[in-house]
Amino acid sequence: MEAGFPERPVIGLLLRLVYQHYAQSVDAALREAGFDDIRPGAANVFPFVPQEGITVSRLAELARVRKQSMAQAVDQLERTGYVERRPNPGDQRSRLVLLTDRGASVPPVTHAASACGEALGTADEPSGVRGATRIAGAFAGRAHGPLARAGPAHSAEFG
Numbered sequence: 640m641e642a643g644f645p646e647r648p649v650i651g652l653l654l655r656l657v658y659q660h661y662a663q664s665v666d667a668a669l670r671e672a673g674f675d676d677i678r679p680g681a682a683n684v685f686p687f688v689p690q691e692g693i694t695v696s697r698l699a700e701l702a703r704v705r706k707q708s709m710a711q712a713v714d715q716l717e718r719t720g721y722v723e724r725r726p727n728p729g730d731q732r733s734r735l736v737l738l739t740d741r742g743a744s745v746p747p748v749t750h751a752a753s754a755c756g757e758a759l760g761t762a763d764e765p766s767g768v769r770g771a772t773r774i775a776g777a778f779a780g781r782a783h784g785p786l787a788r789a790g791p792a793h794s795a796e797f798g
Contacts, residue, residue: 662679665749667752668748669682674748681721682749683702684736688738691735695709722742724736
């Protein structure tokens with residue numbers, strides 16, 4: 640391992656490094672597919688929008704972000720044509736967020752980019768912890784510093 644990187648990193652650090660790899664992989668895949676107008680924070684919207692639509696409040700809960708942050712992401716995606724808002728037939732006070740045809744073409748790209756995480760298993764399985772350790776270690780080994788950001792890796796070790 641690289642100097643300065645703990646021999647046995649804590650699980651929080653491992654998870655953060657794995658998440659950074661995941662986020663960078665999704666961002667790179669979106670850009671390669673021509674979706675370069677989607678900001679990284681706005682990419683959190685797509686996994687949670689069901690076909691029947693969802694409120695911004697519920698999106699924020701599912702993505703575990705503040706409602707204001709989610710509203711800003713939805714605003715940006717609406718301006719760029721990925722989502723639209725319609726009246727909520729079940730509650731006249733709220734509006735539902737739905738994917739447009741353009742927005743519906745994003746999840747296959749993000750799902751393919753995130754496939755490397757599925758090889759990990761779950762965090763409560765020994766294989767999941769070993770997988771997270773392997774990915775975080777490889778990530779740290781590629782970086783200029785133990786916590787430096789690096790571009791997504793596309794190696795057999797990640798998937």
